[in-house]
Amino acid sequence: xxxxxxxxxxxxTKKFGALVxxxxxxxxxxxxxxxxxVGDNGAGKSTLIKIISGAIIxxxxxxYLKGRKVDFASPIEAKRAGIETVYQDLALVDSLNxxxxxxLGREEKVSVLGGTLKFLRHRYMEKRSKEILDTLGITIPxxxxxxxxxxxxxxxxxxxxxxxxxxxxxxxxDEPTAALAVKEVGxxxxxxxxxxxxxxxxxxxxxxxxxAFMVADRFAVLRVGKKVGERLAEDTDIDEIxxxxxxxxxxxxxxxxxxxxxxxA
Amino acid sequence: MENIxxxxxxxxxxxxPQISLAVALILLLILxxxxxxxxxxxxxxxxxGLYMTILGVMAAGATVALIVGMLDVxxxxxxxxxGAASITLDRAGFHIGIVLFFCLAAxxxxxxxxxxxxxVLKVHPIIGxxxxxxxxxxxxxxxxxxxxxxxxxETRGNYFAIGRGSLFGIPYSLIIMIFAYLVxxxxxxxxxxxxxxxxxxxxxxxxxxxxVNLRKIRFGALMISGVTGGIGAFLxxxxxxxxxxxxxxxxxxxxxxxxxxxxxxxxxxxGKLTGTILGVIVLVVIQNGMTILGIQTFWQMxxxxxxxxxxxxxxxxxxxxxxx
Numbered sequence: 001x002x003x004x005x006x007x008x009x010x011x012x013t014k015k016f017g018a019l020v021x022x023x024x025x026x027x028x029x030x031x032x033x034x035x036x037x038v039g040d041n042g043a044g045k046s047t048l049i050k051i052i053s054g055a056i057i058x059x060x061x062x063x064y065l066k067g068r069k070v071d072f073a074s075p076i077e078a079k080r081a082g083i084e085t086v087y088q089d090l091a092l093v094d095s096l097n098x099x100x101x102x103x104l105g106r107e108e109k110v111s112v113l114g115g116t117l118k119f120l121r122h123r124y125m126e127k128r129s130k131e132i133l134d135t136l137g138i139t140i141p142x143x144x145x146x147x148x149x150x151x152x153x154x155x156x157x158x159x160x161x162x163x164x165x166x167x168x169x170x171x172x173x174d175e176p177t178a179a180l181a182v183k184e185v186g187x188x189x190x191x192x193x194x195x196x197x198x199x200x201x202x203x204x205x206x207x208x209x210x211x212a213f214m215v216a217d218r219f220a221v222l223r224v225g226k227k228v229g230e231r232l233a234e235d236t237d238i239d240e241i242x243x244x245x246x247x248x249x250x251x252x253x254x255x256x257x258x259x260x261x262x263x264x265a
Numbered sequence: 266m267e268n269i270x271x272x273x274x275x276x277x278x279x280x281x282p283q284i285s286l287a288v289a290l291i292l293l294l295i296l297x298x299x300x301x302x303x304x305x306x307x308x309x310x311x312x313x314g315l316y317m318t319i320l321g322v323m324a325a326g327a328t329v330a331l332i333v334g335m336l337d338v339x340x341x342x343x344x345x346x347x348g349a350a351s352i353t354l355d356r357a358g359f360h361i362g363i364v365l366f367f368c369l370a371a372x373x374x375x376x377x378x379x380x381x382x383x384x385v386l387k388v389h390p391i392i393g394x395x396x397x398x399x400x401x402x403x404x405x406x407x408x409x410x411x412x413x414x415x416x417x418x419e420t421r422g423n424y425f426a427i428g429r430g431s432l433f434g435i436p437y438s439l440i441i442m443i444f445a446y447l448v449x450x451x452x453x454x455x456x457x458x459x460x461x462x463x464x465x466x467x468x469x470x471x472x473x474x475x476x477v478n479l480r481k482i483r484f485g486a487l488m489i490s491g492v493t494g495g496i497g498a499f500l501x502x503x504x505x506x507x508x509x510x511x512x513x514x515x516x517x518x519x520x521x522x523x524x525x526x527x528x529x530x531x532x533x534x535x536g537k538l539t540g541t542i543l544g545v546i547v548l549v550v551i552q553n554g555m556t557i558l559g560i561q562t563f564w565q566m567x568x569x570x571x572x573x574x575x576x577x578x579x580x581x582x583x584x585x586x587x588x589x
Contacts, residue, residue, distance in 0.1 A: 076476045087474065095467035095534035096460075104464055105475035107457045119455045 004031040005067075006201050007052070007083075007170055012061035014047055021047040022058070023225040029170065034192060034202045036212040036233075039222035040245055045205050048222070049172050052203070053085035054078035065169065084167030088174050091159035094148035098140055099129040101147055102162050132165045133158075136194050138187075153184025157191055164195045171195060172203045177211045189215050209238050223247055281583065282528025286543040290550065297554035304557050311436075313553050315428075315504055318438040319344075319497045321545045324523045325449050326493025328541045331524055332453070333486045334466040334533025335390035339379060339398035340520055341513030343494030346401045347371045348501055348508040352414040355502075361423045368499040369492055375401065376491015380484035390487075398517075406510045415507040428503025438500055445496060449489070450538050462486055466533030518573060523548045525576040528583070548572070 007029040014022040022044045029035055039045050050056045052063065054072030063070050065081055072078040075085070092101045103125045109118040129143050138157045140150070147155055156176055163171040173192070177185045192215045195202060206212050212219070213233060221229040221244040229244040276284070297304040323340045330337040350371060351364050359367075375397075382393040416424055427437045453459040461482045464472040473479055501508065513519075527544025529536035551572070555565050 075474055079476065085474075091471060091474075093464045093467040093471050093534070096464055100460065100464075104460075104472065105477060107460060109457060118457065120457060120460060122455075 005029070006031045006065070008064040008067075009048075009052070010062045010064070012048070012051060012058050012063075014044075014051065014056070014058050020225050022051075025061075025222070025225075025227045027220055027227060027230075029201050029203060030218075031201055032196060032199055033217040034196055034204060034215050036216035036219045037203055037205050037222065038207075038209065038212060038219060038241060038245060042224070043222040043245075044225045045222055046174070049085065049174060049203065049205060052078070052170075053083060053172055055085075079166070082168030083170045083172065084163035085172040086156075086159045086163045086174060086176065088178065091162070092147050092155055095146055097146050098133075098143045098150075098158055099126045101158060102129045102132060102165065104162075106166060132161055135198070136161050136164060136191055138191065151184065152180050153187055156180060156184070156188055160188065160191050160195070164191075164198065164200060167200060170201045170203065172205075174205050175207065176204065177206060177208060185211060209241055212241075213238060221245055282540045282579075283537070283543055286527065286540070286547055290543065290547050293547065293550050293554065297550070297557065301554070301557050304554060309553070309557065313549055314436060315438055316553070317545055317549045318436075318442040319500045319504075320519060320523060320549060321442045321542060322445050322500065323493045323497045323520045324527070324541050324545050325446055325538060326490040327520045327524045328527075328529055328536050328538060329449060329453070329462060330390075330486045330490040331529050331531065332462045332466045332533060332536045333483055334469075335383065335483065335486065336521060336531070337379065337394050337487060337490040338391065338517060338521060339375075339394040339401065340490060340494040340497065341517055342398035342401045342405070343372055343375045343491055344497040344501060345405045345508070345510065345512045345514075346375065346408070347495045348498035348512065349405050349408045349414060349510065351498060351502055352416055352508055353408060355420055355424075356414075356417050358417075361420065364502075365499055368495040370495075372492040372495020372498070373488050374491070375494070376488035377484070379491060380487040383487060384480040384483045394487075402510075402514070409508075409510040411510055413507055413509045416502060421506045424503040424506060428500065428505075438504060441496065441500065445493065446538055446542065452489075453538070458482070458485060463534060466535070468534070519548065519569070522569065522573045522576065525573060525580060528580065530583075531577060531580055544576075 005028045009025060009027045012022050012025045012027075013020070025044070025048065027048075037045050037048065047056065051058050054075045054077050057071075057073070063072075065083075070081060072081070078085070093104060096104065108121040108125050108128075110121050111118050126143055133140055133143075136157075138154075138161055140154060140158070147158060150158070160171070160173065160176065163173075176188050176192070180188065189211060192202060192204065196215075204212065204215065216233050218233060219229075219231045219236065219241055220227060221231075221241060223245065228247070231240065231244075294305075303309055323344070327337055327340060347368055351368055354364050354367060355361075379394055379397055382388050382397055383390050386393075388396070415421075430437050432440060453462065461472065461477050464475070464477060465479055465482045469479055501512070523544040524536075524541055525531060525544070526548055527537075527540035527542070529540060529544075551568065552565065555568065
């Protein structure tokens with residue numbers, strides 16, 4: 001894997017009053033990788049992705065996107081820089097149809113009378129929506145169906161597809177498999193892999209380590225606001241990640257048979 | 266068989282309120298025609314038609330506001346204040362064209378005041394528009410000195426030519442109303458602003474995260490609602506030629522009743538103008554029928570209140586109960 005760093009966080013600190021939510025966290029995201037950001041409740045995962053997506057601003061530390069320092073004052077600025085975030089329940093408008101949701105905030109318009117009036121290009125957006133879904137292997141019978149009539153998995157697929165279609169650099173997925181039926185989880189994880197094949201870097205937050213291991217190339221573990229470990233997926237297993245998350249110690253046999261002691265904090 | 270079932274479900278999903286309203290309308294027409302010889306006469310139907318245009322135009326504006334999830338109950342008061350000011354302008358010698366322009370601009374301006382109250386001061390839309398309506402009603406009584414105002418007898422013919430005139434048998438009032446529906450329909454279906462009305466009404470958080478300017482959309486919706494109040498004022502002057510300062514006070518919720526009857530969801534995010542216009546027609550027919558049958562005013566009030574409750578109840582069932 002070419003180790004081109006696309007996003008670099010340096011010494012990020014965020015305080016909410018006396019509470020230190022993130023303490024001097026540095027983290028790199030490489031091009032074309034899936035990074036699983038894991039940790040217990042209150043570890044600072046959500047705070048970190050909100051900082052990356054411009055929803056909140058860090059007290060200290062810098063963010064570099066492709067080597068250039070960025071300061072996102074709002075989610076819209078992060079979007080413009082090609083960072084798309086799929087929040088747990090806030091991704092779609094139920095009463096709009098599939099195509100409308102995919103293009104929400106980015107409607108294609110045609111100017112009439114020299115730009116005094118602008119009308120929506122319904123057909124074009126519907127055609128593009130079909131293409132976007134086809135590329136990612138998502139099957140939605142009717143693109144004009146209101147999303148409230150779709151299953152949780154289909155809705156999540158559309159949310160991810162929306163991020164993938166417009167997130168030129170990075171997409172961030174917040175618990176994409178929570179609240180999904182078992183058979184739908186597979187679809188979403190396949191979709192994450194597809195997005196990676198399309199050349200996008202992905203940060204995925206999940207509590208489900210099995211799901212994380214099915215897609216992630218690398219793990220970053222947070223505990224009470226600090227980064228306590230980074231592991232390549234191929235060099236680690238669920239036990240070790242759990243130990244990192246909970247702060248326990250683990251004794252494990254190394255590849256050469258010797259005992260390897262991993263102590264945290 | 267499966268297919269027919271599916272088609273019926275689709276039909277109900279998309280056009281349920283409209284179909285039930287059309288059926289209700291036919292039943293009402295049969296009921297009133299058979300109980301009163303005066304109902305199905307051309308003069309009474311014309312009467313219904315004219316009254317319908319004022320309510321209809323304002324209901325279209327209220328639909329826009331409700332799609333974003335805001336109840337605007339100030340429209341009839343906007344009508345009263347703009348109407349009173351317009352008559353004052355007419356009596357001061359201003360041309361009808363200027364008065365028409367004033368009606369539109371003043372309606373928009375008062376809608377903008379509502380917009381300011383709701384989006385900048387962040388007062389809940391119902392509270393905000395009720396209170397602004399109280400203020401506007403106060404100004405209306407002030408302007409009119411609590412008396413009925415009439416257009417200048419020398420110029421009112423120009424107004425009646427519009428309000429009581431017709432083109433190829435179609436009243437100008439109706440043409441104005443249809444035009445307003447057309448403009449609002451195109452806005453809702455074919456512009457980005459219209460799309461955002463539905464998006465913000467459906468899920469304001471998701472819309473915000475998608476980059477929609479919530480304040481702008483809500484502000485715009487209340488302005489449109491206000492403009493339709495201004496158009497209502499012009500129609501009233503053109504049809505009646507005079508204005509009582511308490512006009513619409515008893516009918517405050519009529520617009521909302523018609524819109525809810527039309528199946529527009531009170532929680533926002535959806536709504537069709539076809540539902541709105543059918544709701545308006547049904548409401549006006551019920552009121553007219555009751556008046557013609559000589560049903561006492563208190564009974565009419567009771568029926569009107571009950572209609573709102575039933576309309577919202579049906580709304581609740583459709584929104585939360587039925588699974589397709």
